[in-house]
Amino acid sequence: MVVMSSNDGKVPVTVVTGFLGSGKTTLINYILSENHGKRIAVIENEFGEVGIDDALVIDAEEEIFEMNNGCICCTVRGDLIRILGTLMKRRDKFDYILVETTGLADPAPVAQTFFVDDEIRAQLRLDAIVTVVDAKHLSLHLFEEKEEGVENEALEQIAFADRILVNKTDLVSEEEVAVVESHLRSINASASLVRTHMSKVDLDWILNVGAFNLERVLEVEPTFLEDSEHQHDQSITSVGIEEEGLVDVAKVNDWLGWLLGEKGTDIFRMKGILNVAGSEQRFVFQGVHMLFDGQPDRAWFDGESRVNKMIFIGRNLDRNEIRLKFQQCLVR
Amino acid sequence: MSGSLRSTVSVAEQVLTKLPDYVNDIDVSPDGRRVVACSVSGDMCIVEEDGSVRFLKAHEGDVVHAKWSSSGQFVASCGIDGALRIWDRGGSLVNESQHNGWATGLAWRADVDEVAAGIGRRAVRLLANRMNPVTHVELKTTIESLAWSNDGRHLFAGHYGGVSVFQGAPKPVKVFPWKGAPLTVTASPDGRWVVSGNQDASLHVWKFSSGSELQMTGFATKVLLVAWRRDSLRLANASMNEISEWDFSGKGPKGSKPIGMLGHSNRIVGLGYAPTHPDLLGSVAADGSACLWRPVKSGNSLVHTHGTQHVFSSMRWSPTELRMVCGTSTGDVVSISFNEGAGE
Numbered sequence: 001m002v003v004m005s006s007n008d009g010k011v012p013v014t015v016v017t018g019f020l021g022s023g024k025t026t027l028i029n030y031i032l033s034e035n036h037g038k039r040i041a042v043i044e045n046e047f048g049e050v051g052i053d054d055a056l057v058i059d060a061e062e063e064i065f066e067m068n069n070g071c072i073c074c075t076v077r078g079d080l081i082r083i084l085g086t087l088m089k090r091r092d093k094f095d096y097i098l099v100e101t102t103g104l105a106d107p108a109p110v111a112q113t114f115f116v117d118d119e120i121r122a123q124l125r126l127d128a129i130v131t132v133v134d135a136k137h138l139s140l141h142l143f144e145e146k147e148e149g150v151e152n153e154a155l156e157q158i159a160f161a162d163r164i165l166v167n168k169t170d171l172v173s174e175e176e177v178a179v180v181e182s183h184l185r186s187i188n189a190s191a192s193l194v195r196t197h198m199s200k201v202d203l204d205w206i207l208n209v210g211a212f213n214l215e216r217v218l219e220v221e222p223t224f225l226e227d228s229e230h231q232h233d234q235s236i237t238s239v240g241i242e243e244e245g246l247v248d249v250a251k252v253n254d255w256l257g258w259l260l261g262e263k264g265t266d267i268f269r270m271k272g273i274l275n276v277a278g279s280e281q282r283f284v285f286q287g288v289h290m291l292f293d294g295q296p297d298r299a300w301f302d303g304e305s306r307v308n309k310m311i312f313i314g315r316n317l318d319r320n321e322i323r324l325k326f327q328q329c330l331v332r
Numbered sequence: 333m334s335g336s337l338r339s340t341v342s343v344a345e346q347v348l349t350k351l352p353d354y355v356n357d358i359d360v361s362p363d364g365r366r367v368v369a370c371s372v373s374g375d376m377c378i379v380e381e382d383g384s385v386r387f388l389k390a391h392e393g394d395v396v397h398a399k400w401s402s403s404g405q406f407v408a409s410c411g412i413d414g415a416l417r418i419w420d421r422g423g424s425l426v427n428e429s430q431h432n433g434w435a436t437g438l439a440w441r442a443d444v445d446e447v448a449a450g451i452g453r454r455a456v457r458l459l460a461n462r463m464n465p466v467t468h469v470e471l472k473t474t475i476e477s478l479a480w481s482n483d484g485r486h487l488f489a490g491h492y493g494g495v496s497v498f499q500g501a502p503k504p505v506k507v508f509p510w511k512g513a514p515l516t517v518t519a520s521p522d523g524r525w526v527v528s529g530n531q532d533a534s535l536h537v538w539k540f541s542s543g544s545e546l547q548m549t550g551f552a553t554k555v556l557l558v559a560w561r562r563d564s565l566r567l568a569n570a571s572m573n574e575i576s577e578w579d580f581s582g583k584g585p586k587g588s589k590p591i592g593m594l595g596h597s598n599r600i601v602g603l604g605y606a607p608t609h610p611d612l613l614g615s616v617a618a619d620g621s622a623c624l625w626r627p628v629k630s631g632n633s634l635v636h637t638h639g640t641q642h643v644f645s646s647m648r649w650s651p652t653e654l655r656m657v658c659g660t661s662t663g664d665v666v667s668i669s670f671n672e673g674a675g676e
Contacts, residue, residue, distance in 0.1 A: 063474055065512075065531055066511065067511075067512055068512040068532060068534075074532060076531070078474065078492055082434065089353070089356070089645075089661070090353055118552075118554060118572070119599075
């Protein structure tokens with residue numbers, strides 16, 4: 001099990017993704033220009049100028065390291081390891097790091113770098129993945145025909161997100177924004193959305209949010225879409241499970257192990273809170289692909305509804321199969 | 333000095349000088365009389381035997397490596413500014429080559445004053461006495477580490493996807509392909525073996541003549557430190573706080589178990605066999621400990637542990653005495669001499 005959530009004294013890192021022209025660089029500039037009192041290092045994957053005093057901006061050329069064992073969760077970003085490695089040596093001088101990916105970047109190796117590379121894991125913590133979408137052009141990217149085997153990065157960037165900025169809302173009608181938001185929620189039901197113009201957003205909403213902290217798993221109440229009304233012609237969706245009952249912890253461990261073994265490549269993010277038989281505490285878990293972390297959390301409050309809640313975001317997920325398998329983990 | 337050390341060891345520790353920030357690399361001149369150290373601050377210093385220190389602004393941004401030539405006449409440095417530079421002992425710039433990308437994997441040839449660095453995806457070679465550098469063909473991925481064969485004929489470049497071998501020509505003469513990310517590459521002194529330490533917590537070994545390969549896996553963390561004993565019969569590597577020594581005699585380590593050595597409580601940042609005592613291995617770690625080992629298959633390999641207040645970041649042995657020089661995370665340049673004690 002990979003411990004993904006411990007954050008003692010670690011420097012937080014926010015990863016900003018989004019398609020070219022969505023407003024990522026505008027967001028970075030906005031963050032840097034706001035009076036937040038933080039000394040921020042920015043790692044850019046797209047060449048650009050960020051002329052802000054007191055901020056270190058480093059260009060990186062995306063380089064993906066796949067490992068010999070073929071495991072998708074061991075795929076990391078070599079360029080980030082190099083750059084973050086040198087930043088950490090002088091970490092006293094930075095208290096926040098922003099990573100701006102290219103519009104075509106796969107978010108998985110970026111996120112996994114923070115859990116798989118031991119030196120980075122020891123000193124930094126991935127705080128959140130923030131995705132900026134262009135409200136006017138989103139559907140163009142979402143439904144773009146790709147050759148077989150070629151990923152649709154726009155979809156994946158949304159699927160991995162903890163926070164989504166629906167940007168350029170001034171360029172579209174209210175109805176169009178509502179359609180865009182419906183698309184976004186059907187892909188990723190657990191991310192928080194906010195409408196923005198010129199990427200202007202409350203910084204507390206995107207910085208230091210602790211989206212990978214187990215304690216904050218499902219802090220955002222997922223919008224569990226039960227029917228097919230919102231389903232679009234897309235392979236990446238969210239499957240939410242909400243079930244009452246007591247969970248047999250051994251069975252659920254076996255099932256999650258099986259699920260990740262079988263479908264870990266297709267499951268991008270998952271989060272959940274479980275009501276474990278024989279325990280007065282909530283059990284919380286989360287994962288990125290096959291990287292998985294879970295632990296007992298706070299005690300259930302008096303009168304709190306002890307409902308098991310899980311959300312899986314991924315490709316070709318079978319809601320009925322997942323629900324059925326989960327139900328088999330309940331204590332009869 | 334004899335090749336053996338009694339179990340009673342006394343240690344003399346001295347801070348030689350201080351750089352402004354984290355010491356990335358450190359080296360001792362072949363005559364043992366001078367030390368060079370470099371920092372993430374862009375500074376480099378040369379410490380003379382009499383304790384006098386010359387500071388240089390060597391690069392814009394981190395100086396990644398600094399090393400003495402085997403003639404002892406020159407120091408080379410490389411930095412994240414993409415520059416490879418050669419300096420004389422007095423700190424005057426002798427030659428330089430500037431490219432796009434980070435420069436890393438600095439390695440001097442043993443037979444002539446020629447140095448190589450990986451700058452982005454290119455291996456660049458620079459002679460002390462000729463202005464024009466030799467620039468090899470661009471590889472598909474960024475070079476992480478370089479090493480020369482002892483005879484100076486081959487230059488090994490470790491990069492994601494394997495190890496490329498260069499001679500004089502711009503293109504590699506040989507490639508040892510492997511789907512993984514080598515972080516450090518070494519050639520055994522006798523030229524038989526090429527070994528890389530890797531991102532996926534493994535060692536990968538190629539026999540130079542045949543290209544046949546084997547892999548050692550299961551280390552706790554990625555492998556950044558690999559050291560050969562002078563006779564090429566042993567190789568040590570460090571991963572997190574543990575050292576392993578492998579037997580490369582005969583047909584090599586295939587199927588064998590390493591000698592494991594645990595003495596540090598935190599990440600090991602420096603590892604090497606002592607040139608004056610080839611059976612002794614030295615290591616330093618971020619917990620401030622410096623250890624001397626004599627690897628044995630059964631029993632305790634630890635000869636001595638010296639605790640300090642430093643957070644070490646790098647280490648090199650003096651070629652002429654049982655003395656380590658170490659860099660620290662706060663910029664200190666520290667000398668640690670081990671002396672044989674009065675008795676058992």
